[in-house]
Amino acid sequence: MIRVSNIRKSFKDHVVLKDISFDVNEGEVVVIIGPSGSGKSTLLRCLNFLEKPDVGQIEIGDVKLDVNKANRQTLNKLRMQTSMVFQHYNLFKNKTVLENVTHALVVAKRMNKEAAKEVGRDLLKQVGILDKQNQYPIRLSGGQQQRVGIARALAVNPYAIFFDEPTSSLDPEWVGEVLRVISKIASHNKTMIIVTHEMNFAREIADKVIFMADGVIVEQGTPEEIFDYPQKERTKKFLRDFHRNNSVAEEPFHQSGRVKELAL
Structure with missing residues (x-):
C-alpha cells in the first residue's frame, strides 16, 4: 500500500502542503482534484522526492521512511517503487x-x-x-x-504510477485516447494516483477521490460521495464553479468496466 503521513512542504515563506495524510490500497486508483495552486502536483512530486518534503513519513510498497532520516540508499529504493507520467511528456x-x-x-x-x-x-x-x-x-x-x-x-x-495532469497539455482531440489508455491500465489493478481536471474521467476511473484546496485535503471518499454528496462547502463551491465554467467544454468519458485489453 501507499501511506502518506503528515507531509509538509514550503517554498521559502509559502506553505504549499499542510500536514497531508492519506492511504492508497494496493491496486487502488486514487484521483486528486482541486483548484490550480492547491498543491496537487507538488504532493505527487514529494512522494517520489522530485521535491523533498520538509517533514513527514512516506510508505510505498515495501519501503517506508521518515523524510528527514532516510539515507540515499532508502531514497533510491523508494524512487524505484514508482514511475511518473508528466504534464509535458519529458x-x-x-x-x-x-x-x-x-x-x-x-x-x-x-x-x-x-x-x-x-x-x-x-x-x-x-x-x-x-x-x-x-x-x-x-x-x-x-x-x-x-x-x-x-x-x-x-x-x-513499478509498484505505483503517478499521473500529473496527463492531458493538460493536449489538444482536445487527443485527450480521449490518452484517458482510454490510462483506464485500460487501471483495469489490471495497477496502483495509481492521478492528478486531473477531467471530472467525468475521475468519476468513472477512481476508487477514491481526494479533494484538495489551499494545501490541505478538504475531504475524500468514493466518487459518488465527492461528486454527488460533498460534505464540505469548499468542495461544493469547487464543483459548482467547475460545472459552470465547463458545462459545454467537457465531453462525457465512457470506458465501461475498465476494458481489459492490456496484458500488463
Whole structure:
C-alpha cells in the first residue's frame, strides 16, 4: 500500500502542503482534484522526492521512511517503487520512441538491450503506437508523445504510477485516447494516483477521490460521495464553479468496466 503521513512542504515563506495524510490500497486508483495552486502536483512530486518534503513519513510498497532520516540508499529504493507520467511528456528529444521506453531498463535495470527492446515493443503495441517506434518525439502528436510516456512508466514495472495532469497539455482531440489508455491500465489493478481536471474521467476511473484546496485535503471518499454528496462547502463551491465554467467544454468519458485489453 501507499501511506502518506503528515507531509509538509514550503517554498521559502509559502506553505504549499499542510500536514497531508492519506492511504492508497494496493491496486487502488486514487484521483486528486482541486483548484490550480492547491498543491496537487507538488504532493505527487514529494512522494517520489522530485521535491523533498520538509517533514513527514512516506510508505510505498515495501519501503517506508521518515523524510528527514532516510539515507540515499532508502531514497533510491523508494524512487524505484514508482514511475511518473508528466504534464509535458519529458521525453528525450534525441532518442527514438523505442529508446525512450527502453532507456531506464538498460541504464537502471541493467537489462540486455535486445531484451529491453522486446519489452519496449510490446508496451508500444499495447498503447497503440508500435508503428512509431523509430520516430523521434518531435514527429509525434501530443497524444502520441503522452502514450510514449505511459509506456515508459510501465516499462520498469513499478509498484505505483503517478499521473500529473496527463492531458493538460493536449489538444482536445487527443485527450480521449490518452484517458482510454490510462483506464485500460487501471483495469489490471495497477496502483495509481492521478492528478486531473477531467471530472467525468475521475468519476468513472477512481476508487477514491481526494479533494484538495489551499494545501490541505478538504475531504475524500468514493466518487459518488465527492461528486454527488460533498460534505464540505469548499468542495461544493469547487464543483459548482467547475460545472459552470465547463458545462459545454467537457465531453462525457465512457470506458465501461475498465476494458481489459492490456496484458500488463
